[in-house]
Amino acid sequence: MKPVIKWILGLGVVGGVVAASVPFWPAKSAYDDKAAEQRLTVSGEDKAKLIKRGKYLAAVADCAACHQSPDGAPYAGGHPIETPFGVIYGTNITPDKETGIGNYTSADFYHAVVDGVRADGKRVYPAMPYVSYHTIRPEDSDAIYAYLMDQQPVKRANPELGLSFPFNQRWALSYWNLVNPKLQMPVNATPEQANGAYLTDVLGHCQECHTPRNAIGGLKLASAYEGSVLGKITGPSLKPEALAARGWTAEDLRKFLKTGMSPQGTMTLEMYPVLLHSSQYMTDEDIAAIQTYLTGDKLPAAPEQTPVAIDAALRQSGRDAYMAVCAGCHGVDGEGKPHIAPAMTTNTSAMLADPSNLIHVIVDGIAEQRLGNGEVMQAMPGFKDALTKQQIADLVNYMRAEWGGQPASITVQDIEKASH
Ligand code: HEC
Ligand code: HEC
Ligand code: HEC
Numbered sequence: 001m002k003p004v005i006k007w008i009l010g011l012g013v014v015g016g017v018v019a020a021s022v023p024f025w026p027a028k029s030a031y032d033d034k035a036a037e038q039r040l041t042v043s044g045e046d047k048a049k050l051i052k053r054g055k056y057l058a059a060v061a062d063c064a065a066c067h068q069s070p071d072g073a074p075y076a077g078g079h080p081i082e083t084p085f086g087v088i089y090g091t092n093i094t095p096d097k098e099t100g101i102g103n104y105t106s107a108d109f110y111h112a113v114v115d116g117v118r119a120d121g122k123r124v125y126p127a128m129p130y131v132s133y134h135t136i137r138p139e140d141s142d143a144i145y146a147y148l149m150d151q152q153p154v155k156r157a158n159p160e161l162g163l164s165f166p167f168n169q170r171w172a173l174s175y176w177n178l179v180n181p182k183l184q185m186p187v188n189a190t191p192e193q194a195n196g197a198y199l200t201d202v203l204g205h206c207q208e209c210h211t212p213r214n215a216i217g218g219l220k221l222a223s224a225y226e227g228s229v230l231g232k233i234t235g236p237s238l239k240p241e242a243l244a245a246r247g248w249t250a251e252d253l254r255k256f257l258k259t260g261m262s263p264q265g266t267m268t269l270e271m272y273p274v275l276l277h278s279s280q281y282m283t284d285e286d287i288a289a290i291q292t293y294l295t296g297d298k299l300p301a302a303p304e305q306t307p308v309a310i311d312a313a314l315r316q317s318g319r320d321a322y323m324a325v326c327a328g329c330h331g332v333d334g335e336g337k338p339h340i341a342p343a344m345t346t347n348t349s350a351m352l353a354d355p356s357n358l359i360h361v362i363v364d365g366i367a368e369q370r371l372g373n374g375e376v377m378q379a380m381p382g383f384k385d386a387l388t389k390q391q392i393a394d395l396v397n398y399m400r401a402e403w404g405g406q407p408a409s410i411t412v413q414d415i416e417k418a419s420h
Contacts, residue, residue: 027123027177028111031138036106039142047146054147057140060286061133061203062278066090069156076100076154080162081127082231087162088127096153109148110141116177123173126180131219132205134182135198180218183207196293199286204278206290209235209270225294227354232418233269234354244299246348253291257282259372263346266377268366269357280372310401310408318398321391325383334403341380350404355396359410359418362392389415 042050058064067090069076077092077100094100101109101119108119116123116130124130161168186197200206201224212220212228220226227237236242243253247264256262260275267275279287323332329341336343344350349358365382383392389412396415397408 031107031110050146051150054143058144059281064277065273067093076156085167089159091158094154095149096155099157106145109145123170129205129208131182135185196289200290200293210238240295244302246351254287257287265347305405308401318394321395350399356418363419
């Protein structure tokens with residue numbers, strides 16, 4: 001799957017209208033070098049503690065999702081992120097002095113992570129989620145720094161930025177930063193809310209995929225968690241009413257984050273790396289804090305589901321496709337089979353108004369995934385060759401009407417649009 005990041009869109013347009021002096025405006029947050037030196041000049045047990053905390057924070061912030069090499073080398077970079085204008089790569093953040101961040105001071109590191117400014121003063125593309133990380137505390141940044149500096153240096157040059165002119169002009173990002181404010185911690189929050197916001201919005205950077213973006217790809221912070229389009233898939237709304245309407249309970253949300261499984265589905269698509277490198281390692285307290293921050297202690301009651309009307313012939317055609325190629329794994333009535341495939345009756349994929357995730361999974365399948373608790377999910381095959389576009393449309397309509405409470409309005413054109 002190739003997520004398309006929209007933020008870069010219109011960079012040039014914005015660049016054209018703002019005064020040319022902007023790239024030289026200060027862009028760095030305050031950082032107390034003396035306090036940092038004190039925190040970092042530790043040894044023995046204190047150092048071990050600092051590194052352990054850094055390792056945990058790096059997991060909560062999911063740094064590995066974008067900085068692990070495609071061959072699995074931790075933090076050695078080269079992870080491709082597709083954009084409409086070319087490819088951007090997560091960089092080598094091992095302590096190698098030549099190709100990694102071995103020459104970064106803790107201050108350089110802090111400014112790269114929270115301000116998007118590299119040690120050489122150049123801007124970092126917002127594919128690196130510094131908009132969300134902006135209020136990471138200096139002491140937490142230092143702990144992550146200590147952890148990364150303790151890793152094995154890997155000599156691996158960063159791939160060349162795959163962007164074409166004018167999108168390869170890093171200075172133009174100053175304009176982008178000017179019109180797209182960074183995420184701030186809530187004001188007047190209780191300590192509990194502040195802790196939840198810090199874990200969810202800041203470290204977890206959950207908004208990057210669950211909050212809609214403006215025309216030039218900035219987060220619409222006033223519409224936090226209302227759902228987002230990520231290229232050809234969707235990051236569903238995480239608003240309490242929306243989650244409740246899809247059958248989530250507080251307990252299921254915690255289970256989903258910890259293990260990647262729940263009655264509402266497994267973690268798939270862009271959510272899977274969140275589980276793989278991040279949420280399964282979170283403490284129960286931190287998972288509870290994230291859930292409570294998003295939904296409050298208890299979710300609203302789920303609204304009554306009214307059955308959705310569907311033409312009998314269309315239903316039969318969709319049902320036939322389901323029985324032919326899906327029922328063997330997901331059960332004749334969509335009830336699922338333990339350790340084989342999840343239930344469809346309670347799965348949220350068919351409940352989203354936007355059909356793209358459901359279509360994507362049917363067309364492309366899902367590679368084998370290691371979920372939490374040691375559960376290995378076999379691969380689900382893709383059906384783009386086994387089913388015609390019409391059959392896929394009928395199947396999607398059947399599933400949406402039968403299990404999703406969504407209108408059976410999907411056309412062959414929708415399937416074409418959502419496929420690759
Ligand atoms: C969603 C993807 C993503 C996540 C998550 C992410 N990064 Fe990045 N990071 C990137 C990309 C992409 C770049 C390079 C951007 C560019 O070329 O301008 C980058 C650049 C950097 C840089 C600048 C280094 C350089 O050589 O240019 C540092 C330091 C860094 N990231 C550290 C971190 C840390 C620490 C975390 C976790 C707290 C993290 N990143 C999480 C995508 C990510
Ligand atoms: C070989 C067994 C197999 C077949 C056949 C199969 N699936 Fe799946 N399906 C799975 C598995 C396993 C998963 C869970 C994958 C994971 O989470 O790693 C899954 C996941 C899904 C999901 C996503 C669940 C989520 O929570 O995100 C949907 C939707 C789905 N299947 C629909 C279908 C449909 C529709 C068909 C028929 C066109 C089908 N599957 C055929 C095994 C199968
Ligand atoms: C890189 C993008 C990305 C990030 C970051 C991300 N998500 Fe997701 N999330 C998705 C996508 C795509 C889905 C839909 C696929 C699925 O359900 O597995 C999803 C699904 C979910 C769902 C299930 C919604 C439903 O009704 O099926 C929950 C809950 C969720 N995410 C919570 C979170 C939380 C909490 C965080 C931060 C710790 C987070 N996400 C970070 C992309 C992301």
